[in-house]
Amino acid sequence: MSGPRGGARTAPLPLLLPAVAGLAFLLLPLIALLVRTPWSTLPDQLTSTEVWQALRLSLLCATSATVLSLVVGVPLAWLLARTDFPGRGLVRALVTLPLVLPPVVGGVALLLAFGRNGVVGQWLDAWFGITIPFTTTGVVLAETFVAMPFLVISVEGTLRAADPRYEEAAATLGASRFTAFRRVTLPLIAPGVAAGAVLAWARALGEFGATITFAGNFPGRTQTMPLAVYLALQNDPAAAIALSLVLLAVSIAVLAGLRDRWMTAS
Amino acid sequence: MTRSVRRTRRPRRTPTVAAAAVAALLALSACGSADSDAGGGGAAEKLSGTVTVFAAASLKESFTALGERFEQAHPGTRVTFSFGGSDTLAASITGGAPADVFAAASPKTMKTVTDAGGTDGAPATFARNRLEIATLPGNPHHVSALKDLTAPGLKVVLCDRTVPCGSAARTALDAAGVDLTPVSYEEDVKSALNKVVLKEADAAVVYRTDVRAAGDKVEGVDFPESARAVNDYPIALLKDAPNAAAAKAFIALVRSADGRRTLTGAGFVEP
Numbered sequence: 415m416s417g418p419r420g421g422a423r424t425a426p427l428p429l430l431l432p433a434v435a436g437l438a439f440l441l442l443p444l445i446a447l448l449v450r451t452p453w454s455t456l457p458d459q460l461t462s463t464e465v466w467q468a469l470r471l472s473l474l475c476a477t478s479a480t481v482l483s484l485v486v487g488v489p490l491a492w493l494l495a496r497t498d499f500p501g502r503g504l505v506r507a508l509v510t511l512p513l514v515l516p517p518v519v520g521g522v523a524l525l526l527a528f529g530r531n532g533v534v535g536q537w538l539d540a541w542f543g544i545t546i547p548f549t550t551t552g553v554v555l556a557e558t559f560v561a562m563p564f565l566v567i568s569v570e571g572t573l574r575a576a577d578p579r580y581e582e583a584a585a586t587l588g589a590s591r592f593t594a595f596r597r598v599t600l601p602l603i604a605p606g607v608a609a610g611a612v613l614a615w616a617r618a619l620g621e622f623g624a625t626i627t628f629a630g631n632f633p634g635r636t637q638t639m640p641l642a643v644y645l646a647l648q649n650d651p652a653a654a655i656a657l658s659l660v661l662l663a664v665s666i667a668v669l670a671g672l673r674d675r676w677m678t679a680s
Numbered sequence: 681m682t683r684s685v686r687r688t689r690r691p692r693r694t695p696t697v698a699a700a701a702v703a704a705l706l707a708l709s710a711c712g713s714a715d716s717d718a719g720g721g722g723a724a725e726k727l728s729g730t731v732t733v734f735a736a737a738s739l740k741e742s743f744t745a746l747g748e749r750f751e752q753a754h755p756g757t758r759v760t761f762s763f764g765g766s767d768t769l770a771a772s773i774t775g776g777a778p779a780d781v782f783a784a785a786s787p788k789t790m791k792t793v794t795d796a797g798g799t800d801g802a803p804a805t806f807a808r809n810r811l812e813i814a815t816l817p818g819n820p821h822h823v824s825a826l827k828d829l830t831a832p833g834l835k836v837v838l839c840d841r842t843v844p845c846g847s848a849a850r851t852a853l854d855a856a857g858v859d860l861t862p863v864s865y866e867e868d869v870k871s872a873l874n875k876v877v878l879k880e881a882d883a884a885v886v887y888r889t890d891v892r893a894a895g896d897k898v899e900g901v902d903f904p905e906s907a908r909a910v911n912d913y914p915i916a917l918l919k920d921a922p923n924a925a926a927a928k929a930f931i932a933l934v935r936s937a938d939g940r941r942t943l944t945g946a947g948f949v950e951p
Contacts, residue, residue: 522878531879547880548835548863627871630864631840637865645867648767648842 521627
């Protein structure tokens, strides 16, 4: 990121043209959304308590899902990048499966596993009286299921690019493998972890299919912004556009803020 | 490829059994569509190409069966369906989706298309649907009326009030004077039903046709207030229909005696 003005002048045309086309393709639908936004009724939409309830729940659940993804996803990425075990290629493919699975199918799969009658869920219900569907926990789990692969892939890629000799040096100085991971590897891959976390957070924030299938839709408990937007779309497209705009504005504010603080180091 | 080869091989006006069947079918349905612009020779008109039908999710079973019958009666035609929430379908039609026929689960969603000038002629009501309570097989919680759904610990799902089944359920609950808080407002009737099929919810208020379609995976409970929230299903030919002739014939089949039999067999009520 040194000297953006000088960089633009030297960008070769075969790179510049597709880049601009790509940017335009990504931005045009967003611009169309802005053009069609019913600005006059926007204040009414934004003062509704249901909107703020949904937004608060969205931020809470997406952040929880990201934290959960970090806690189990970073160790999983380390396992995939730094150890050798039979079937590692298969495990890596399985980790990316939620990316391929249509989210609604993911939601059904979660029900079959953690539902009241699910493979694991029936024991949770029988032994602890815990049922996950239709709860905020269910939203967090659905979002984690869909978002974590982004984090794992991103962190694993960074780990593979990082020089393992630093860890080996730490080991020769007497550090245990866990200490080396904590004191050497983690600071080394921090930008990759941050990038993965941002990806996972953004994916979780926009999650719709798995959430509505696994956790249902109840205002204040499981109705996140994407669900509110979808249901508003059924009979009030103007409200749906206004709601999407709120979600976009908040996510852009958060992502831009984080980028400046965390990721300029890379 | 094979289809077009077969079509050219068969002489156009040979009175084969199939052609006779077509004629009989069109004669049967002629009472429903008097505006056939092909005039008296309409029965001999050869239909071809694809008919694209946008239909409410609750019509899936019956319309799929009618589509197969249409293809058999009119060799060389294909009926492709897009089943979904009526509002979503209406939005795609007004947005310019290339469809021939629209069959909606409520007059309100059809109205968004007619208001936008999207239909050719006035829509016709071809079926009605009533609500029923879907419970777990064997009805373990002994649900016999709407008020039983408020029992503590019972997990009930409703459709969101933005979709037809949700507003109908709300009307019925109001008529019964029942104040029910469900665990979830589902985005359409099939996902509400699926929550009971998967045993995640103990009951759902859905359409009778959905209870029928689910077979023995759920048990249906009729309740008197369902008469207060009957849903009309309108069907219409779309103005920009790419295949208007075949589309008209399909609508005629839906509205024919044969079509009605299929629909009532699926749990619909005759209009």
